[in-house]
Amino acid sequence: MxxxxxxxxxxxxxxxxxxxxxxxxxxxxxxxxxxxxxxxxxxxxxxxxxxxxxxxxxxxxxxxxxxxxxxxxxxxxxxxxxxxxxxxxxxxxxxxxxxxxxxxxxxxxxxxxxxxxxxxxxxxxxxxxxSRDRLLYRMITLNNGQRPMSARHQIEVLADSFFDFGALDINLITEKGAGRVRASSSFKKGDFVKGYVAYLSNSVNIDNQKIIEEKMDELIASRIIESDIPTTNIEFSDVVELVNFLSEDPELGIWLRVQNNFIGFCVGIKSSLHAIESATLGEFAAAVRTFEAAFSSINVSKVNLGKLRRELVSKFIGNYGELKELEEYALLDRITDWI
Known part of the structure; x- marks a missing residue:
């Protein structure tokens, strides 16, 4: 050459x-x-x-x-x-x-x-x-608008190659693999990719069934291109390491493996990575329990529960430094302002 x-x-x-x-x-x-x-x-x-x-x-x-x-x-x-x-x-x-x-x-x-x-x-x-995130950003700016490879497909293609899980305790399994084995301690690869898409696009609304899939892909690509990836000091690899650490607590591990929680976490963490890194496992687990207690007071018949959980987890994680000391009803009062 x-x-x-x-x-x-x-x-x-x-x-x-x-x-x-x-x-x-x-x-x-x-x-x-x-x-x-x-x-x-x-x-x-x-x-x-x-x-x-x-x-x-x-x-x-x-x-x-x-x-x-x-x-x-x-x-x-x-x-x-x-x-x-x-x-x-x-x-x-x-x-x-x-x-x-x-x-x-x-x-x-x-x-x-x-x-x-x-x-x-x-x-x-x-x-x-x-920067893996900026590299993916560049890939999407090069390929956006082409078919049939959407932004989500590009992210899924590169997820395994970009992240080395050998030194971590995180296990990724495919949907097919989840059907063959008991995988309560593993992340579904599809959920992990959705979390990465949410992180890159800075949005929990990444799979709205009311929008044509092709248009949804275009919307996600535009959000990624318009996001602050080139200027942020946080890499998704930092998020992966934090998830690995938090998962040492069995309760937090189960909570993070819930798809809607993980998607909301990946969006909110951009604003609070250092605050949560500084917390002990016990402190963060206690704050999550308080959040869940407050969330349980929501009238589920009045809302789209999955969508709302993503949004509220995102806001709770994003404002963790401010909200971590609140008791259940004080946090519920804040949550009602977000609904």
Whole structure:
């Protein structure tokens, strides 16, 4: 590969390195990255990609692709094109395809044809950042509006790859796995992804059945793009570590594994991460018990209980520092102001 420029990206606190590779190098180093993901967008057998396959063989220049890498290099190291190039070359197998899955799939199909020229150039941008949230933000800004891969699908695709649960006590299981085993101490992967979507979009309203799914996906993507991800000092990995710590208390573990509680928690925690990190397990568990006692006084026949629980948990967690000392009826009084 030939590396040309390295430029700081102030939005994602990272760098963009522009390079040129050959089709052969792309097939060797970039195409396998698609297989790293637990799920991926299915190859599209459209007229456009069939035509692109023929054009590649005829000698067109492949449209640029974008590869991302989680990096922890110093600014001085990353600012050097030589150092950035060495880092990319050494760590390319850990990369993610941010933009160009279909093009790489089409390139692989084209490579099976006799007339294919593996020496043709392909332009590639490498996005380097140590923030998983900002990297996902950039992925959504690149792909928003494309089909069939929605913002929620992109988040689900990358959730397992982004977060290393090996050092934590959190277990993620699929819906199919939950049906096969007793998994009372595990998070359902679908619930975890919903929590991440809620965190990124800063909204508990992420699966409104009254809105067409396609429009809901567009709404979520727009919320993520408009959120404060590029400026926040909190990463979702911090939230995961906190959930891991809180789950040491069996009562809190059960409470957090309730989908609506977890979604509300993931939205509210942005405002109170440090306050809850400073609390002991006993203090936080006592505050949650008080919240549940106050919540139990709500007339369930008058509200959408699931939606309300998400919203109130979000507000309670977001204002934890202010509300943690309140007794049941004082907290109930505050809750009625939010309903």
């Amino acid at each position: 030939e590396f040309h420029t390295v430029s700081p990206d102030k939005v994602i606190s990272g760098y963009v390195v522009n390079a040129t590779a050959t089709y052969a190098e792309a097939l060797e180093h970039f195409f396998p990255l698609i297989g790293r993901l637990d799920m991926q967008r299915d190859p599209l057998q459209t007229r456009f990609y069939s035509r692109l396959e023929d054009d590649i063989v005829r000698g067109c220049v492949m449209p640029p692709i974008t590869i991302a890498l989680i990096h922890r290099m110093s600014d001085e190291t990353a600012a050097s094109i030589e150092n950035a190039a060495k880092y990319i070359s050494d760590h390319i197998h850990h990369g993610f395809v941010l933009d160009g899955i279909q093009r790489l799939t089409t390139l692989e199909r084209a490579s099976r044809k006799a007339e294919f020229n593996s020496c043709r150039p392909i332009h590639v941008s490498f996005v380097l950042t140590d």
